[in-house]
Amino acid sequence: DAKTTQPPSMDCAEGRAANLPCNHSTISGNEYVYWYRQIHSQGPQYIIHGLKNNETNEMASLIITEDRKSSTLILPHATLRDTAVYYCIVRVASGATNKLIFGTGTLLAVQP
Amino acid sequence: SAVISQKPSRDICQRGTSLTIQCQVDSQVTMMFWYRQQPGQSLTLIATANQGSEATYESGFVIDKFPISRPNLTFSTLTVSNMSPEDSSIYLCSVRLAGGPGEQYFGPGTRLTVT
Numbered sequence: 035d036a037k038t039t040q041p042p043s044m045d046c047a048e049g050r051a052a053n054l055p056c057n058h059s060t061i062s063g064n065e066y067v068y069w070y071r072q073i074h075s076q077g078p079q080y081i082i083h084g085l086k087n088n089e090t091n092e093m094a095s096l097i098i099t100e101d102r103k104s105s106t107l108i109l110p111h112a113t114l115r116d117t118a119v120y121y122c123i124v125r126v127a128s129g130a131t132n133k134l135i136f137g138t139g140t141l142l143a144v145q146p
Numbered sequence: 147s148a149v150i151s152q153k154p155s156r157d158i159c160q161r162g163t164s165l166t167i168q169c170q171v172d173s174q175v176t177m178m179f180w181y182r183q184q185p186g187q188s189l190t191l192i193a194t195a196n197q198g199s200e201a202t203y204e205s206g207f208v209i210d211k212f213p214i215s216r217p218n219l220t221f222s223t224l225t226v227s228n229m230s231p232e233d234s235s236i237y238l239c240s241v242r243l244a245g246g247p248g249e250q251y252f253g254p255g256t257r258l259t260v261t
Contacts, residue, residue: 077150077238077252078189121188134179134240134250136189 038122043141046116052109054140056122059103064126067098068134069107071118078121078136081107112144148173148241150253158259159229166225167256169239174219177242180212183255184235192237195222229260 039057046052058067068083082089082096084105089096095108109116121139126132149172159165169178178195193201193214201214216222226233239253 072189077240077255080249080251083249119188133191133194135191136181138188 038124038137040120040122040137040140042138043143045143045145046109046112048114048144048146049111052112052116052142052144054107054109054120054122054142055104056106057104058122058124061102061124062126065124066126067096067102067105068123068125069094069096070121070123070134070136071116072121072139073115073118081120112142114144114146116142117144118142147249148175148243148251150239150241150251152237152239152253152256154256155254156257156259158261161230161260163229164225164227165229165258166223167237167239167258169222169224169253171220171241173243175241175243176219178216178222179240179242179250180214180222180224181238181240181252182235183238189238192224195224226258229258231260234258234260 066083066085069081070078071081072078082091082094084096084098086102098105119139119141121136151170153168180192181189182192183189191204192207192212193203195201195214195216197216197219211227213225236255236257238255240250242250
């Protein structure tokens with residue numbers, strides 16, 4: 035799997051948008067970008083994924099650059115409950131080698 | 147989505163003993179995985195639990211230390227054998243559903259402390 039680079043930590047004010055960046059400059063053409071988060075003392079939670087188009091769901095938006103070498107996860111109105119470690123992961127969608135390998139992630143602290 | 151339960155949720159064990167962790171899923175899944183999360187660290191994949199065959203282990207993990215069973219499509223166990231304090235971690239079961247975009251779901255974890 036391609037490696038990703040994320041800032042170790044970020045702060046965000048409650049109610050504001052949180053923009054979490056991720057670099058994946060060695061991503062392959064068949065690899066998707068997945069985002070997960072882990073709230074303290076819980077198992078990781080799936081947020082969103084995409085291949086090359088921007089994606090939006092009820093939790094977040096995913097913006098992928100045209101060259102696919104980086105992406106940004108956007109939480110439009112961060113709340114205190116969004117405080118968590120956010121992981122950006124790239125992998126193929128199916129097949130025997132599509133293991134989900136976690137990096138160190140970004141600790142997002144939402145401040146009141 | 148999938149609902150995953152793990153037993154036990156936590157345990158305190160003595161050095162040299164073994165603990166078996168159970169993972170139950172509410173639907174049939176194609177792929178099941180076991181992860182370890184050491185204190186203050188990210189998740190590390192231990193192995194892929196294959197139904198009807200031996201598990202596939204990641205580098206640094208061996209079957210003698212972490213034997214895995216997967217008797218059917220909804221259940222798996224991970225045993226942590228001959229435990230030492232370095233095995234103190236959270237152990238998480240994870241599943242991937244057949245079809246779809248490949249989202250992966252995680253259980254609540256088993257918090258193991260070895261004394």
